[in-house]
Amino acid sequence: FNSRGIWATYVIFIFITHFIVxxxxxxxxxxxxxxxxxxxxVITxxxxxxxxxxxxEPLDQGESRTLTHWEQLDDGVQFTANKKFLLVVPIVIFLLTTFYTRYDQIHFLVNALxxxxxxxxxKLPQLYRVR
Amino acid sequence: EQFEPTPYVVAIITYIGYVMLAVFGHMRDFLRNHGFEKNLIATEPARTKDFVPLYQNFESFYTRNLYRRIRDCWNRPIRTCPGAEFELIDRKSPDHGWSFEYPGTHTRAINFGSYNYLGFAETDGPCADAAAAATETFGCGVGSPRAEAGNLDLHTRLEATVAEFVGAEDAIIFPMGFATNALNMPALIGKGCCVLSDELNHSSLVLGARLTGAKIKVFRHNDIADVEAKLRDAIVYGQDRTRRPFKKILIVVEGVYSMEGSVTRLPELIALKKKYKAYLYLDEAHSIGAMGPHGRGVVDYFGCDPRDVDVLMGTFTKSFGGAGGYIAGSQHLVALLRQRSHSGLYGASLPAPVAAQVVTAFQMLMGRAGPPGEGARRLKQLEVNTQYFRASLHRLGVIVYGHRTSPVVPVMIFMPGKIAAFGRETLKRGLGTVVVGYPATPIIESRARFCLSAAHSLDIIDRSVQIIDEVTSLLLMKYSRRPPPA
Amino acid sequence: FKYIVETSIYMLEPWERKVFNIAMVLILVMSLYTGWVFL
Structure with missing residues (x-):
C-alpha cells in the first residue's frame, strides 16, 4: 500500500465495480x-x-501470521496517510449513495449499518489487535 | 545509477492484473475447498485433521494460485556446466504447473541467469584441475565441522589467500554463503545492540539480524541521510523503554544489490561510522571479484581502506565458481568468530574440491596461477561486457535499473503475465535468464535479471540483445521515456 | 497474444481465460444495452 499508484487503482476498482453493477x-x-x-x-x-x-511466507518468522492486513499496514502505526485514505473512502461512498438514493430510509439504514x-x-485505533 | 520510476498507467494495470489473478485464485480455492476440483498441492493427511494445522492455508495462497502457474520459469534443471552457454533439460507440465514430465530433450541456450561473473565456472582449466586433484587427495566432502575433524590445510590456505586478497588482517571461511551471514551475526552482536539494515538487504542478512535479538532499524535503500537520522536517533534515544545506550551499533549493507543492480555508497558510510563510532558490516557477495580495478569489491572500486570496514563478508559463489563464504577483518574479530561462530562449530566445513577451485581462482586473480594476466583479462572483459550490454539495453528503450558498472542488470517487466511470457519467449529463442516477481521484488517492480560474465563474448552479447529486442517488442516492454544514449 | 499478456490472463488456464472473456463480453453487452435504454 506504499507503492506508486495504489490509491488511484483502489478508486478505479470502485468505479469498475459501480460500472458493472x-x-x-x-x-x-x-x-x-x-x-x-x-x-x-464487504470486500474491504x-x-x-x-x-x-x-x-x-514472509521473512518475519511468523510474526504477522496472527495480524490482519490492516494491523500489518504501516507496521501498525496509527493515523498514517494510508489509513486515513482507507477510512475516508467508504464514508465518501456512503454519502454519495445516500444522495443518489434520494435519502430513502431503507437504503440509508442498510448502508449506514x-x-x-x-x-x-x-478501523478504530481502540480496536487495534482486539479479537 | 538509474531507477526510472514505474509509469503510472503501467503500475495501475499491474495492480489490476494481480487483483484479477487473486480473484481467480480465491475462486479456485473455493472450488478446491468444496470438492469441485481435486486439490493437487501437498496437504496434511486426513488422520491429522484434528491436530493443530502445520501450515496456514492462506500463506500458501500465492504459491498455489500464482507461482504454481508459471513455475516452469524457475528452478530449471541444467545438464552442463553453467558457463557462457549451457543446456537445459526440457520439462512439460500436463496440469499447468502442478507436476512436470521430462520428454528427454534439452535446449542449448546462452546463459545470462547464472552468477558467473569471472567465468570460472568451466569444465577445464587450472581451477578444474585443482578441484580434480583435491578430490583425489581429500575426497568429495568433509563430514565434520572445522572445530572438530573438518579442518584441512586447504582451508587454512584459502583463509590466508582471502585475507591477502581483500587486504584484511585475517579471514575465516564458511561452507555456505547464506550461513556466513545468518550464523555469524549472532556471534557479533546480541541483545542491547542495534542493527541499521538497508531495506533491500538479502534475506540472509535479515535472518541473521533477527537471530541476534538486537534492535533492528531499517533505512531506505542507499539513503545516507536516512542512515544518519536513524543513527542519531539510536545514539540519542538509546534502547526502547530503558533508554540505556546501545552497546554496539552495526550498520549492515551490501556492496552490490543483486536485485537492484545498485552499488552501496561506501565512502559516505565509512565517514558516518567514524563520526558516530558505529561498526560497518559490508556484504560483498556480488561485488567481490566483480567490482574494482583488481576485483577486490566495492572497497577497491571506491579506493577505500579495507581496515575502515569492520566486517568484510563475501561469498565464493558468484565470481569464483565455488560455494561458501568468508568473513575478513581484524585478528581479534576472526579469533572471536573462530570461537563463537555457529557455522564453524556445527556446520560441515567447505568440501576440498570447492576450496581448491576457489583458491586457484583467487590466485589467478592475483596473477599467481594460470596464464599470465588471465585474471586481469577477465576483470577487464567483465567490465567491458557490463557497460556494452547496459548501453545496448538502454538503446532498446527498456527500463534498466542500477549502476552502470554493476554486472547484474535488472530489466523491468512490471506486469505479472509478462514475467512468465518473458522467461518462456527468451528461452524459446535461445537465451536463458532469470525473472523475478512479487514478493521477492516490490509488487510493481517485477523484472528480468541478467548476470554478465567474463565468459561472454561480445558476439554472444549482441545475439542476446537481439533476442531481448525481439521479445520486448513482442511483449510491449519498452517503457523507458528517457532519450536513448547517444 | 498482446491482449492476454497485457491483461495477465496469460497466466490463467484456458478455461479460466474463457470465463474471464465471457465476463468481459457480458459486462460490455450489458453496459451497451443499459446505455442504450438509459439514453
Whole structure:
C-alpha cells in the first residue's frame, strides 16, 4: 500500500465495480449505488480485517501470521496517510449513495449499518489487535 | 545509477492484473475447498485433521494460485556446466504447473541467469584441475565441522589467500554463503545492540539480524541521510523503554544489490561510522571479484581502506565458481568468530574440491596461477561486457535499473503475465535468464535479471540483445521515456 | 497474444481465460444495452 499508484487503482476498482453493477439492465440507480456500497464494504472488510497473515511466507518468522492486513499496514502505526485514505473512502461512498438514493430510509439504514460495522468500527485505533 | 520510476498507467494495470489473478485464485480455492476440483498441492493427511494445522492455508495462497502457474520459469534443471552457454533439460507440465514430465530433450541456450561473473565456472582449466586433484587427495566432502575433524590445510590456505586478497588482517571461511551471514551475526552482536539494515538487504542478512535479538532499524535503500537520522536517533534515544545506550551499533549493507543492480555508497558510510563510532558490516557477495580495478569489491572500486570496514563478508559463489563464504577483518574479530561462530562449530566445513577451485581462482586473480594476466583479462572483459550490454539495453528503450558498472542488470517487466511470457519467449529463442516477481521484488517492480560474465563474448552479447529486442517488442516492454544514449 | 499478456490472463488456464472473456463480453453487452435504454 506504499507503492506508486495504489490509491488511484483502489478508486478505479470502485468505479469498475459501480460500472458493472450499473450496467445490469433491471437495476435502478438507487439500488446500483447501494450494491456498490455493500460490495465495497464487504470486500474491504474481508480483505483488510478478516484475512490474517500474508499470501506468501514472509521473512518475519511468523510474526504477522496472527495480524490482519490492516494491523500489518504501516507496521501498525496509527493515523498514517494510508489509513486515513482507507477510512475516508467508504464514508465518501456512503454519502454519495445516500444522495443518489434520494435519502430513502431503507437504503440509508442498510448502508449506514454496513458502513459502521464493516468499514469504520474495525478501523478504530481502540480496536487495534482486539479479537 | 538509474531507477526510472514505474509509469503510472503501467503500475495501475499491474495492480489490476494481480487483483484479477487473486480473484481467480480465491475462486479456485473455493472450488478446491468444496470438492469441485481435486486439490493437487501437498496437504496434511486426513488422520491429522484434528491436530493443530502445520501450515496456514492462506500463506500458501500465492504459491498455489500464482507461482504454481508459471513455475516452469524457475528452478530449471541444467545438464552442463553453467558457463557462457549451457543446456537445459526440457520439462512439460500436463496440469499447468502442478507436476512436470521430462520428454528427454534439452535446449542449448546462452546463459545470462547464472552468477558467473569471472567465468570460472568451466569444465577445464587450472581451477578444474585443482578441484580434480583435491578430490583425489581429500575426497568429495568433509563430514565434520572445522572445530572438530573438518579442518584441512586447504582451508587454512584459502583463509590466508582471502585475507591477502581483500587486504584484511585475517579471514575465516564458511561452507555456505547464506550461513556466513545468518550464523555469524549472532556471534557479533546480541541483545542491547542495534542493527541499521538497508531495506533491500538479502534475506540472509535479515535472518541473521533477527537471530541476534538486537534492535533492528531499517533505512531506505542507499539513503545516507536516512542512515544518519536513524543513527542519531539510536545514539540519542538509546534502547526502547530503558533508554540505556546501545552497546554496539552495526550498520549492515551490501556492496552490490543483486536485485537492484545498485552499488552501496561506501565512502559516505565509512565517514558516518567514524563520526558516530558505529561498526560497518559490508556484504560483498556480488561485488567481490566483480567490482574494482583488481576485483577486490566495492572497497577497491571506491579506493577505500579495507581496515575502515569492520566486517568484510563475501561469498565464493558468484565470481569464483565455488560455494561458501568468508568473513575478513581484524585478528581479534576472526579469533572471536573462530570461537563463537555457529557455522564453524556445527556446520560441515567447505568440501576440498570447492576450496581448491576457489583458491586457484583467487590466485589467478592475483596473477599467481594460470596464464599470465588471465585474471586481469577477465576483470577487464567483465567490465567491458557490463557497460556494452547496459548501453545496448538502454538503446532498446527498456527500463534498466542500477549502476552502470554493476554486472547484474535488472530489466523491468512490471506486469505479472509478462514475467512468465518473458522467461518462456527468451528461452524459446535461445537465451536463458532469470525473472523475478512479487514478493521477492516490490509488487510493481517485477523484472528480468541478467548476470554478465567474463565468459561472454561480445558476439554472444549482441545475439542476446537481439533476442531481448525481439521479445520486448513482442511483449510491449519498452517503457523507458528517457532519450536513448547517444 | 498482446491482449492476454497485457491483461495477465496469460497466466490463467484456458478455461479460466474463457470465463474471464465471457465476463468481459457480458459486462460490455450489458453496459451497451443499459446505455442504450438509459439514453
Amino acid at each position: 450499473l450496467s445490469i439492465p433491471f437495476i435502478s440507480m438507487a439500488l446500483a449505488w447501494t450494491l456498490t456500497c455493500q460490495i465495497h464494504n 472488510y474481508f480483505w483488510l480485517h478478516w484475512e490474517k497473515g500474508a499470501p506468501f 454496513s458502513l459502521v460495522l464493516l468499514a469504520i468500527v474495525p
